[in-house]
Amino acid sequence: MSTPERLIESTRELLWERGYVGTSPKAIQQHAGAGQGSMYHHFSGKPDLALAAIRRTAEEMRATAEASLSGDGSAYERVAGYLLRERDVLRGCPVGRLTMDPDVIASDTLRAPVTETLEWLRERLAAIVQEGLDQGEFSPALDAREIASTIVATVQGGYVLARSTGSPEAFDAGVRGLLALLAPR
Amino acid sequence: MSTPERLIESTRELLWERGYVGTSPKAIQQHAGAGQGSMYHHFSGKPDLALAAIRRTAEEMRATAEASLSGDGSAYERVAGYLLRERDVLRGCPVGRLTMDPDVIASDTLRAPVTETLEWLRERLAAIVQEGLDQGEFSPALDAREIASTIVATVQGGYVLARSTGSPEAFDAGVRGLLALLAPR
DNA sequence: GTCTATAAGACGATAGAC
DNA sequence: GTCTATCGTCTTATAGAC
Numbered sequence: 001m002s003t004p005e006r007l008i009e010s011t012r013e014l015l016w017e018r019g020y021v022g023t024s025p026k027a028i029q030q031h032a033g034a035g036q037g038s039m040y041h042h043f044s045g046k047p048d049l050a051l052a053a054i055r056r057t058a059e060e061m062r063a064t065a066e067a068s069l070s071g072d073g074s075a076y077e078r079v080a081g082y083l084l085r086e087r088d089v090l091r092g093c094p095v096g097r098l099t100m101d102p103d104v105i106a107s108d109t110l111r112a113p114v115t116e117t118l119e120w121l122r123e124r125l126a127a128i129v130q131e132g133l134d135q136g137e138f139s140p141a142l143d144a145r146e147i148a149s150t151i152v153a154t155v156q157g158g159y160v161l162a163r164s165t166g167s168p169e170a171f172d173a174g175v176r177g178l179l180a181l182l183a184p185r
Numbered sequence: 186m187s188t189p190e191r192l193i194e195s196t197r198e199l200l201w202e203r204g205y206v207g208t209s210p211k212a213i214q215q216h217a218g219a220g221q222g223s224m225y226h227h228f229s230g231k232p233d234l235a236l237a238a239i240r241r242t243a244e245e246m247r248a249t250a251e252a253s254l255s256g257d258g259s260a261y262e263r264v265a266g267y268l269l270r271e272r273d274v275l276r277g278c279p280v281g282r283l284t285m286d287p288d289v290i291a292s293d294t295l296r297a298p299v300t301e302t303l304e305w306l307r308e309r310l311a312a313i314v315q316e317g318l319d320q321g322e323f324s325p326a327l328d329a330r331e332i333a334s335t336i337v338a339t340v341q342g343g344y345v346l347a348r349s350t351g352s353p354e355a356f357d358a359g360v361r362g363l364l365a366l367l368a369p370r
Numbered sequence: 371g372t373c374t375a376t377a378a379g380a381c382g383a384t385a386g387a388c
Numbered sequence: 389g390t391c392t393a394t395c396g397t398c399t400t401a402t403a404g405a406c
Contacts, residue, residue: 003371003372017287018206019286021204021206022288024398024399024400025401026399036372036401036402037371037403037404038371038372038373040401041371041372042371045400046401096342096345097285099344099348100204100348101207102204103207105348111349115349118345118346118349118350119350122346141368142362142365142366143362143365145358146358146361147362147365147366149346149358149359149362150358150362150363152346153338153342153343153345153355153356153359154338154339154342155338156338156341156346157337157338157339157340157341157343157345158334158342159284160278160338161303161334161338161341163284163285164281164284164296164300164303165303165304166300170307170334170337173331173334173335174331174334174335174337174338175335176331177327177328177333177334177335178335178366180324180328180331181327181332181335181366181367182366183326188390209380209381210381211380211381211382219390220391220392221382221384221390221392222384222385222389222390222392223389223390223391225382225383225384226390230383231382371406372405373404373405373406374403374404374405375402375403376401376402376404377402377403378399379399380397380399381397381399382395382396382397382398383395383396384394385392385393385394385395386393386394387390387391387392388389388390388391
């Protein structure tokens with residue numbers, strides 16, 4: 001792997017684990033096995049490198065989500081597939097966690113990939129829920145965009161609960177509760 | 186207000202805004218209008234002061250939640266009251282956000298109030314949902330503890346969505362979606 | 371491209387005067 | 389109790405040799 005590649009991948013891992021504020025250029029360099037000069041040759045500084053890392057993580061998250069959402073099956077089944085897919089629950093969401101990073105939220109550039117990814121996910125889920133509504137799969141009293149927001153929020157909040165206890169139990173419970181509420185009858 | 190009080194209150198605000206990793210003793214001292222020596226006279230260091238601040242924030246959150254949950258009305262109405270109460274949505278949850286702070290999660294002492302508060306909330310909501318189940322208010326197919334997890338997760342995740350867009354819209358949408366799913370028929 | 375050297379300031383804390 | 393001084397380390401770079 002090339003040096004810029006190693007720097008980006010190291011930044012992705014450290015951002016996931018410690019956030020932007022908690023990740024120093026020095027830590028990135030050590031994790032990547034690169035020197036100071038090497039990092040500043042390829043990237044203008046910490047924000048530039050973080051942007052490359054965040055963009056890649058966001059892209060990957062979209063691809064992973066799309067994989068569970070684009071399969072066959074009813075709307076409920078695809079939503080269930082998304083909610084029940086394997087996750088590293090205790091690590092949390094590498095994109096969602098950045099919303100708690102003050103320096104990321106303060107920078108329009110760094111925040112953009114975060115906003116876009118979560119908005120894309122919400123719209124993608126809303127389209128599927130709307131399909132379900134059109135097929136009479138869900139109660140007509142429901143609003144597709146609202147339910148999509150509930151789904152994404154349950155996942156993001158499930159990570160918070162899981163990390164607070166150090167166990168995936170609360171995440172799983174929240175997801176099962178949501179699926180029970182959504183279940184077609 | 187006494188100096189220790191001002192230090193604790195300043196720490197609470199900075200922890201809410203910037204997290205533990207992003208909050209320096211110096212910033213706390215300046216915000217509180219206290220000197221270095223003053224802070225280290227009253228507290229043994231940053232973790233000690235943060236613990237006092239986190240405990241108080243956790244206590245306050247419990248009191249606020251209890252206020253919306255202990256009123257009159259059906260289980261659904263009390264859950265709705267909790268979900269729809271006024272919130273500073275874009276600031277997020279001062280307790281939940283700490284779960285994304287690596288140094289808080291790494292310390293059993295600092296994490297304890299976070300764990301306890303979110304677990305208390307989940308149990309408190311589970312008891313109310315169980316009441317609703319006993320009254321035939323909700324579908325008997327539902328599990329009280331699961332639904333309680335879904336409710337807390339929706340709120341915590343709603344903050345993530347709101348902060349990602351810089352608008353409370355997604356939080357409100359997620360809450361409305363959940364209430365529509367819960368609505369007794 | 372990568373290395374080492376250097377730097378101004380922040381971080382988290384301690385020491386000792388007042 | 390509060391103040392200033394000091395400390396060793398980390399942070400986020402820049403400069404310039406190789």
